[in-house]
Amino acid sequence: MNKFKILDSLIKLIFYLTLVIGMFFENNLAQNTTDFCLKCHKANGDKAAVMFTKDIHYEMGVSCADCHGGDQSKSNMGEAMSEKNNFIGVPKGNRISELCSQCHSDEYQNLINSVHGKLTIKGDQIITQCITCHGIHNILRKEDKNSNVNALNVAKICAGCHSNIAYIKKYNPELPTDQYEKYLTSKHGILNSKKDPKAASCVSCHGSHEIRNVNDVKSKVYASNLPEVCSVCHSDSQYMKDYKIPTDQYDKYIGSVHGIALLKKGDLAAPSCNDCHGNHGAAPPGVESISKVCGICHALNAELFAKSPHKKAFDTLNKPECETCHGNHEIIVGTDQLIGNTKGTICYQCHNENQNVEGFIVAGKMRAILDSLVKLEETTVKLITDAEQKGMEVSEAKFKLRDIRQAKLETRTIIHAFNFDTFEKTSNNALSLIYDVKSLGEKAVNEYYFRRWGLLAATAIISVLAITLFIYIKKLEKKSNGK
Amino acid sequence: MKPNIWRRFYYWLDERIQFEDLIRFAAKKYVPVHSHSLWYYFGGVTLFLFIIQVVTGILLLLYYKGNEDLAFESIRYIMTEVEFGWLIRSIHSWSANLMILAAFIHMFSVFFTKAYRKPREITWLTGMVMLFLALGFGFSGYLLPWNELAFFATKVGTDIVGVIPLIGKPIQIFLRGGEDVTGATLSRFFGFHVAILPGIFTIFLFIHLLLVQRQGMSLPMEIVPEKAMKTMPFFPNFLLRDLLLWLIVLNILAILAVLYPWELGVKADPFAPAPAGIKPEWYFMFMFQTLKYIPAHIWIFDGEVVGVLLFIIAGVLWTLIPFWDKKTARGEKNLLINYLGLFCILYIILLTILGYLS
Amino acid sequence: MNQSRRSFLKYILGGSLIAFIGAVLYPVIAFLKPPKSKSVEISSIKVCKVNDLPNDSGLIFKFGNKPGILVRTPKGDFRAFDATCTHLDCTVQYKKDMGVIWCACHNGKYDLNGRNISGPPPRPLIPFKVIVQGDEIFVSKQL
Numbered sequence: 001m002n003k004f005k006i007l008d009s010l011i012k013l014i015f016y017l018t019l020v021i022g023m024f025f026e027n028n029l030a031q032n033t034t035d036f037c038l039k040c041h042k043a044n045g046d047k048a049a050v051m052f053t054k055d056i057h058y059e060m061g062v063s064c065a066d067c068h069g070g071d072q073s074k075s076n077m078g079e080a081m082s083e084k085n086n087f088i089g090v091p092k093g094n095r096i097s098e099l100c101s102q103c104h105s106d107e108y109q110n111l112i113n114s115v116h117g118k119l120t121i122k123g124d125q126i127i128t129q130c131i132t133c134h135g136i137h138n139i140l141r142k143e144d145k146n147s148n149v150n151a152l153n154v155a156k157i158c159a160g161c162h163s164n165i166a167y168i169k170k171y172n173p174e175l176p177t178d179q180y181e182k183y184l185t186s187k188h189g190i191l192n193s194k195k196d197p198k199a200a201s202c203v204s205c206h207g208s209h210e211i212r213n214v215n216d217v218k219s220k221v222y223a224s225n226l227p228e229v230c231s232v233c234h235s236d237s238q239y240m241k242d243y244k245i246p247t248d249q250y251d252k253y254i255g256s257v258h259g260i261a262l263l264k265k266g267d268l269a270a271p272s273c274n275d276c277h278g279n280h281g282a283a284p285p286g287v288e289s290i291s292k293v294c295g296i297c298h299a300l301n302a303e304l305f306a307k308s309p310h311k312k313a314f315d316t317l318n319k320p321e322c323e324t325c326h327g328n329h330e331i332i333v334g335t336d337q338l339i340g341n342t343k344g345t346i347c348y349q350c351h352n353e354n355q356n357v358e359g360f361i362v363a364g365k366m367r368a369i370l371d372s373l374v375k376l377e378e379t380t381v382k383l384i385t386d387a388e389q390k391g392m393e394v395s396e397a398k399f400k401l402r403d404i405r406q407a408k409l410e411t412r413t414i415i416h417a418f419n420f421d422t423f424e425k426t427s428n429n430a431l432s433l434i435y436d437v438k439s440l441g442e443k444a445v446n447e448y449y450f451r452r453w454g455l456l457a458a459t460a461i462i463s464v465l466a467i468t469l470f471i472y473i474k475k476l477e478k479k480s481n482g483k
Numbered sequence: 484m485k486p487n488i489w490r491r492f493y494y495w496l497d498e499r500i501q502f503e504d505l506i507r508f509a510a511k512k513y514v515p516v517h518s519h520s521l522w523y524y525f526g527g528v529t530l531f532l533f534i535i536q537v538v539t540g541i542l543l544l545l546y547y548k549g550n551e552d553l554a555f556e557s558i559r560y561i562m563t564e565v566e567f568g569w570l571i572r573s574i575h576s577w578s579a580n581l582m583i584l585a586a587f588i589h590m591f592s593v594f595f596t597k598a599y600r601k602p603r604e605i606t607w608l609t610g611m612v613m614l615f616l617a618l619g620f621g622f623s624g625y626l627l628p629w630n631e632l633a634f635f636a637t638k639v640g641t642d643i644v645g646v647i648p649l650i651g652k653p654i655q656i657f658l659r660g661g662e663d664v665t666g667a668t669l670s671r672f673f674g675f676h677v678a679i680l681p682g683i684f685t686i687f688l689f690i691h692l693l694l695v696q697r698q699g700m701s702l703p704m705e706i707v708p709e710k711a712m713k714t715m716p717f718f719p720n721f722l723l724r725d726l727l728l729w730l731i732v733l734n735i736l737a738i739l740a741v742l743y744p745w746e747l748g749v750k751a752d753p754f755a756p757a758p759a760g761i762k763p764e765w766y767f768m769f770m771f772q773t774l775k776y777i778p779a780h781i782w783i784f785d786g787e788v789v790g791v792l793l794f795i796i797a798g799v800l801w802t803l804i805p806f807w808d809k810k811t812a813r814g815e816k817n818l819l820i821n822y823l824g825l826f827c828i829l830y831i832i833l834l835t836i837l838g839y840l841s
Numbered sequence: 842m843n844q845s846r847r848s849f850l851k852y853i854l855g856g857s858l859i860a861f862i863g864a865v866l867y868p869v870i871a872f873l874k875p876p877k878s879k880s881v882e883i884s885s886i887k888v889c890k891v892n893d894l895p896n897d898s899g900l901i902f903k904f905g906n907k908p909g910i911l912v913r914t915p916k917g918d919f920r921a922f923d924a925t926c927t928h929l930d931c932t933v934q935y936k937k938d939m940g941v942i943w944c945a946c947h948n949g950k951y952d953l954n955g956r957n958i959s960g961p962p963p964r965p966l967i968p969f970k971v972i973v974q975g976d977e978i979f980v981s982k983q984l
Contacts, residue, residue, distance in 0.1 A: 269963030297961045300948030391744045393563035399903075406931040409946045451570075455741040458864045459734050465857040466730040472854055473723050475847075480716075542872055564876040567868035 035072045036080055037064040051137040067091065067099050093125035100130045110209035115216075119171055127171060133157050149208070151197045155183055158202045182281035198239065205229055205279075221279075224262055226272045227253060249273075252330035271297065291321040298322075304416040336374065339415060340367035362420045369427045373411065376431070377404055380438045387444035397440040400433070407433050512699060512717035517706050522592035523721075524728050526695070529589050531729045532582035533688070535736070536620075539575040540677065547627070549673030551666030554629035555750040562747060573740035581736065583621060583766050586614050594804075594824050597811050598701035604805040606698070609691040611802040616684045621764055623676040629669055634751035635761045637672075638664045643774065646787045647795070665753065704816065762838070769834035770794055772841070801827075888921075891976045899935020899942070902980070908932050909969060909980060912942065914953050921980040922955045923967035933966070942966065 041049035041064070052058050065072040070087035074080040081087040091099055101108030107130075111117045116128035133149055140147035148157050159180035161167055168177050183189040183202075191199035205221055212219035220229050231250035233239055240247050253259040253273070261270035276293050277283060285293045291311075295302025305311060305321065314321050320328075325338055325346045338346050341364035351359035384397050407430030414426040497503070514523060546565055548557040561568035590610065593599060599607035626637045641664065645655035660667035715721055763771050773794075777786040800807075810817035888902045888911050897915040901908055901924055910924035912935050924932050926944040933951065936943035941958065942951040949960035956965045972979040 267963050269957075269961070298947060299960050300946075303948070391746075393559065393569075395559070395563070399907075402908075402930065402932065406946060409929060409931060413946060451741055455737060458737055461857060461860045461864050462730055462734045462737070464853070465861045466727055466734070468850060468854045468857055469723065469727050469730065471850060473720065473727065475850070476723070477715075477720060480720075538869075542869065545873070560876075566871035566874060566876070568872060570868055571872055 034075075035063055036075050037068075037070065037072045040077070048137045055137055055139050056141055057139060094129070096129045096131055097126070104130075107209045114209060114211045115213045116211060128161075132161075149203075151199075151201050151203075152192060152195055154201050154203055155180060155189070155192065179280040182278070186278065186280060186282045187284075188282060198233075198242075200233065204233070221274075223268045223272045224266065226274060227259070227263065230273045249329045256329060256331045257333050258331060269297075288315050288321070290323055294322045300413055301416045304414065305418075308416065308418040310418050334412065336367065336370045336412075339363055339370065359418075362418075365420065366415065366423055369424070370411070373408060373427060373430055373434070376434045376438070377408065380404070380434055380441060383438060383441035383445065387441055387448065390445070390448045392444040392448050394441065394444050397437055397444065400437045400440065403433050404430065404437060506718075509718035510716065512696075513714035514700050514717050514721045515702055515706075516713040516715050517703070519592075519596055519703050519706075522589075522596065523700055524725065525585055525589040525592060527725045528728060528732055529582055529585040530688075530692075531732060532578050532585055532736075535578045535733075536575065536582060537681070539571050539578065542571050543575060544677060549627065549670055551629065551669055554627060554669060555747070558628050558747060569744060570740060573744045574736060576745035577736055577739045577743075579621060579624060580765070581732070583617055586617055587766070590614055591824065591828060593701075595821065596701065596703040597808075597817075597820070598703075599805045600701075600704075600808070600811050601805070603694070603698060603701055606691060606694045607805055608802065609687045609694070613684060613687050613691065615798075616680055616687070618766065620676060620680055620684075621766065623672040623680065625764055626669060626672045627676060628747060629751050630748035631751050631755070631758055632748055632761065634664060634753070635757045636763050637668065638757075639761060639771075640763060640767070641668075643787070643791060646785070646791055648788060648792075651791075663753075704811070704814070765835060765839075768838040769831045772834045772838035775841075886980055888978045888980050891973065891978060894919075894978070897937055897940075901932065901934065904969070904980065910935065910942065910966075911971070911978065911980060912953060915940070919971040919973065919978060920953055920955070921969035921971045922951075923969065925966075926962055927957065927964040927966065928960070928962045 038049055038052070042053070049064070052064070063072050064070075068088060068091070069085070070081045071085040072080065074085070079085070081089075088095075097108060097111065111128070111130070112126065117126050119127040121127055133154075135148045140150075142149045142151075144150060145152065147153065162175075163177055163180045165177045168175050179202075184193065188200040188204075192201055205226075207220050210220075212222075214221050216222060217225075219225065227250060235247050235250045237247045254263060258271050261267040262272055274282065275296070276285065291302045291305055301322075311321070313319075314324060326334065337344075341348060341351065341360050345363070345367070347359065347363035350356055351363055353360065381401065384394050384401070387394050387397075407426075411423070411427045411430050414423050417423065514520070543561065546557060546561045546568065548554060558572065561572055563569075593607065593610070622637075622640060626633045641655050641658050644658060645651045647654070656662065658668070658671070659665070660671040762768065774787055774790045777790040779786045781789050804820070805812070808817060808820055811820065886902070886904060888909075889900060894900055894911065894913045896913055896917050899910055899912040901910055903909070904923075908924040909921055910933060911919060911921045913919055922933075922942070924934075926933050926946065926949055928944065928947060928949050931944050931946035933942050933944045933949070935941075936950075939950065940953070942953065942955070943949070944951075944960070944962065947961050949962040950958050951962065951966050952958050954965075955968050957963070969980045969982060972981065
């Protein structure tokens with residue numbers, strides 16, 4: 001134990017000693033080589049030079065000449081800024097970013113592969129240079145509160161172009177320009193305005209140098225990539241500790257009907273996080289707006305629901321509309337088990353023997369009809385499969401099974417009107433369709449037995465003929481032998 | 484009264500056709516009766532199945548469409564919409580297979596009883612040609628439903644033809660009607676199946692039957708012809724027995740066709756990958772399986788080429804047997820031929836079983 | 842005695858022969874009878890006559906074993922699509938009041954070019970080719 005302490009102190013001592021000696025020498029060197037660029041330009045009151053002394057690059061030992069060329073050790077102005085010494089003056093166009101890339105090569109590569117590196121101004125320079133976002137001569141670490149690209153400032157920098165309608169129209173006419181305004185109304189934007197650096201800003205979702213078009217499969221905000229991007233923060237319980245919201249949305253979502261459609265089946269029309277919460281204006285939808293959000297896709301259900309007695313009841317009771325029955329992030333494929341008048345069904349939570357009895361009765365009736373529909377369909381499918389396995393051609397009946405499926409879907413949809421009469425009308429239609437197909441299946445099975453009996457008759461006839469012929473031949477031969 | 488009408492009708496016909504000659508000819512014809520008489524019937528069975536093929540084939544022709552887009556659907560239409568279409572198609576398919584089987588039995592029975600020997604060389608030759616034509620019927624008819632299995636079997640089958648040196652490739656292109664198996668192949672196979680092959684087959688069948696009638700039944704070599712040998716008149720005894728057997732075959736055919744209807748499968752998709760377990764028709768199986776066992780290279784030759792050439796040589800030698808089997812021709816017993824035939828049968832059975840097991 | 846047995850045999854033989862001929866001929870004749878539904882034409886089918894379908898209306902037809910939809914636009918053009926909704930395989934229909942192809946199951950809407958414009962459908966409808974020959978409309982699978 002003691003031994004280690006001594007060793008530890010010794011290492012520390014050597015470390016500090018080296019540091020002090022090093023600083024001494026470095027000071028000496030710096031004194032020996034005066035940076036005449038900075039000296040004169042500062043003396044002249046050149047703003048750039050004054051600003052640069054606070055720049056992170058100055059702090060790290062980058063000199064004016066490293067970007068502008070020339071020889072900083074020459075006191076003579078003509079000589080220092082001569083072409084012989086590779087003086088380039090103010091870099092123009094792509095040269096700017098290329099100069100940065102001498103040290104920041106990875107960032108530069110990402111930039112030129114990004115959407116900002118692909119778009120050009122008049123074909124000869126990329127639309128966004130490093131300095132567009134990071135500034136010139138006043139570049140600071142992104143952790144610094146005064147940095148352009150600090151989490152609290154970066155949105156304003158992006159908005160500089162992206163909120164400029166005339167500018168955006170010129171380079172990407174279909175791109176909206178209201179992202180920043182929307183952002184300010186979002187939960188992320190509000191927290192950001194309250195100087196919370198943990199709240200998401202533009203770069204949290206879009207990335208920084210590597211920003212790609214939303215339709216680019218490599219984009220962080222490509223529909224199927226987005227849920228994971230959101231989950232970086234929202235599934236991190238440590239990170240989200242102060243906000244007192246759950247962190248299981250992502251896990252629930254990936255198991256939901258929407259998550260499976262988007263992430264497993266690759267159906268890009270399936271909703272990602274942003275389709276319900278908004279993207280730049282991300283916020284949880286309120287009680288009354290849920291059916292509007294779901295209704296974007298499930299339009300008929302929403303329309304039916306809006307006219308149903310439940311609409312008013314749910315809003316008054318402060319129950320989130322679709323969510324009350326279907327859940328939110330974990331939405332699974334709706335089943336008939338949701339509806340009914342027994343314990344465990346959703347209806348039963350509000351409609352039971354003692355309260356809201358009318359709904360209790362109707363829910364029971366609807367469930368009974370739905371169950372009988374499913375059962376009938378099952379037997380019909382079985383009948384047709386049976387006929388098919390017996391070698392009968394039932395492609396016509398199978399074709400009509402589609403209609404049954406459709407009628408069943410319609411019946412399930414009409415539930416959202418929560419009106420027994422309309423429900424019954426639709427379900428009766430489905431029932432009559434099923435009976436039609438069932439009779440086709442029965443016909444096929446009957447045909448099968450007809451073939452069997454036909455065969456029996458035919459073989460009987462052939463056998464009788466064969467036997468009598470045999471007897472006849474025997475007789476004939478007996479006769480001729482007798483001769 | 485009734486017999487009178489029939490009799491008068493008979494006389495009326497007789498005056499014009501002169502049945503007397505025919506009857507006299509038939510009455511003179513005797514079929515020898517001995518321990519191997521059973522084999523005489525298989526030629527007749529093959530003929531009967533061929534007649535069924537012609538009748539059902541013509542019926543199917545009324546609804547079938549030999550076109551890439553419609554072939555599959557038209558057969559489904561025959562099987563579902565047309566009354567008894569399922570039966571006609573099923574009988575056509577089953578009868579085709581039974582016919583090949585009967586033809587093989589007929590061929591081997593002739594082989595073992597050495598019935599090919601002088602003066603029946605031409606009968607043997609025409610029979611062999613008809614056997615090959617029957618295989619051609621099978622191969623071309625198999626593709627007509629244009630289902631997945633048939634499509635790929637045809638592809639593989641014509642691929643094998645293509646490996647024959649020099650003439651293989653031109654024949655392959657001729658058969659396929661192009662570089663690949665396409666709708667053009669279907670049209671072609673349809674033409675072969677319903678026009679070209681039946682035309683050629685009919686000529687050979689005519690010669691074959693004519694010679695059988697002219698020369699009568701051959702006696703196996705083991706049976707020494709005696710003066711008092713048991714015989715049976717061809718007409719009506721043998722013919723009625725023939726008919727009896729035909730009825731039994733028809734019964735079997737009906738039972739097979741109804742209880743085991745021939746499946747249609749799924750429509751061929753030329754761009755789909757080949758499904759697992761492509762198998763040719765059973766009567767090609769032994770050749771298919773043999774080609775699988777032959778190593779890729781034999782000395783400096785390609786294994787498949789060697790295999791195909793061997794089969795061709797074997798087929799030619801087999802067909803020409805009346806001309807090189809001198810010993811039998813001299814009337815001596817030639818056991819070598821028997822062993823050779825036995826080997827072939829065992830080989831075919833073994834390889835076919837192996838083909839279905841693998 | 843013998844005589845009657847022989848004639849009995851003859852009667853059975855003749856009777857069963859007639860029954861046999863009947864058993865063979867019945868299926869054959871039934872086979873020859875043209876079926877009610879027209880024979881198959883799958884790659885292209887005749888849907889209806891031009892005059893059968895007024896402007897601004899639609900028609901569902903059977904195309905092989907799938908439904909197809911033929912739409913006549915308000916301007917009188919013909920368009921045909923696979924009528925299977927790309928969402929959950931329901932059959933779509935032409936909705937005159939909205940001027941769109943509409944799926945009743947979840948209110949999916951497609952414009953008259955088959956493009957999914959609202960509701961849950963993830964993809965456009967599969968288009969078919971419409972050929973007008975004289976006054977008859979044929980629909981074929983697009984190549």
